[in-house]
Amino acid sequence: MKETFSELIAYLKNPVLVKDENTNTNYRLKKFFHLLIISIITSAIIMPVFGLIESSGLVDMNQHAMEELMEQYPKIFIFFLAVILAPVLEELIFRAPLTLFYNKNYFKPAFYVFAILFGLVHITNFTITTNVLLLAPILVLPQTILGGYLGFIRVKFGLAWSILLHATYNAFFILISFGSDLF
Template identity: 35%
Template sequence: MSFASRVGIINRFISKPDDTVLPVSFWEKLKFLFSGIFYDLLLAIGFVILLSFLEPLTADYENLLNQDLYPFWKAIVIMTILPPLIEETIFRFPLKYRRNYLFRGLAYLFKTDFSGFWKKHLRVIVYLFSSVFGLVHLSNYENVDWVFFVLAPIITGPQLVAGLIFSFLRLKLGFVWALLGHFLHNFSLIMLSFLVFHNVERSLVDDEQVSIKTTGIAFEVDRSTRMTYDSSPEGNLLCLEAQNYELQELIDHFYAKDSLKVRDNDRLDLKLYSKTGEGYSREALLEVLEEHYTLHKASKIE
């Protein structure tokens, strides 16, 4: 069976969920697992692209998950293992009626049988559980307003899609496969963060006046935090080197403290070298930082 065929089966489930277990081998289940997560990540990228076009509307919303940095292996435990265990137990385990002990307990209490109701309304139930699973992730954000809630289905789009695909794995393959899918999904995101952002150097400016380079830090590193710089008599920067430094601290050091707020928790290495004797003005540096990072006037986010 090809990848396209497996995606077709997943799409048919999403359009009309059912709990008939797929009669496939262990190796075919593995293929469904990896196909489902790959498909999930492709759809998530689509939402990320869509959100990039909505950046003027979403720039104020700060993701609380970016507030703290952890060592890579600790991040694996905290983000890849614990959340799937908790969330899959809550949102996917009870999708099978015989494993929904709350409904079965109510059925026993009222001496009735809800299995027919459950089967008849499974489509709505899957959508409801997946929607709640996605919308719970709204709690990751702060500085919200009414626009945020209007955009909520898009902001949490990746989680909504993931919830549906995890539901497919749970109902068509088994709970363990949903758990593995969630593990793999979160692990893939951490690895993407590691490969794309962590210790990846990029040039912000490199012209006849100045060279400014930054290296992103996505995970806690065993390096000291320090910043050194040299200025011209006029106060312009001749050179600047910040190591393992929070961008917020750098902003507070060079500009009026508490006047600007950096969205999320950008930690980086930064190197600035002026190619002229006059140095590089601090105002020009701020313009460069505003071009590449999301900064707000403090009064805007209070």
């Protein structure tokens, strides 16, 4: 996993449009699971910041769109939205176009712009207030970083892999939130 993490960090510092030529399924699954673990750990590291933001009264995290969805819709519908529909649509919008930027002078900025836009679109999960807008870079930091991770796997292995990573990542957190409803 250390190798995958080092490769990921190096790539995020200097993204290039170069596919990984190793098509071995075991190799790709190993990298996939490493990226999934790295994605989850990254979010877990950032999560305490949200607690600080909420406890300081700056943003009410209970007004998050997911909280509202959980109150209004059946869990199977929420699961479908978060684990199937959102990953497919978001990857088609934010990752599919990456390979259109063949020129290395355009690819790097495009890579970063798509990751940032992916993060920023998630600000709509919050009730928009002045504080939410001011704190937007922090509030969408997990999604922005995830956008970079998804861009990495998309370029290296293809669009289906970024959809799968996105779906699995969302499923992990959705299932945790469902589980927390039991207690």
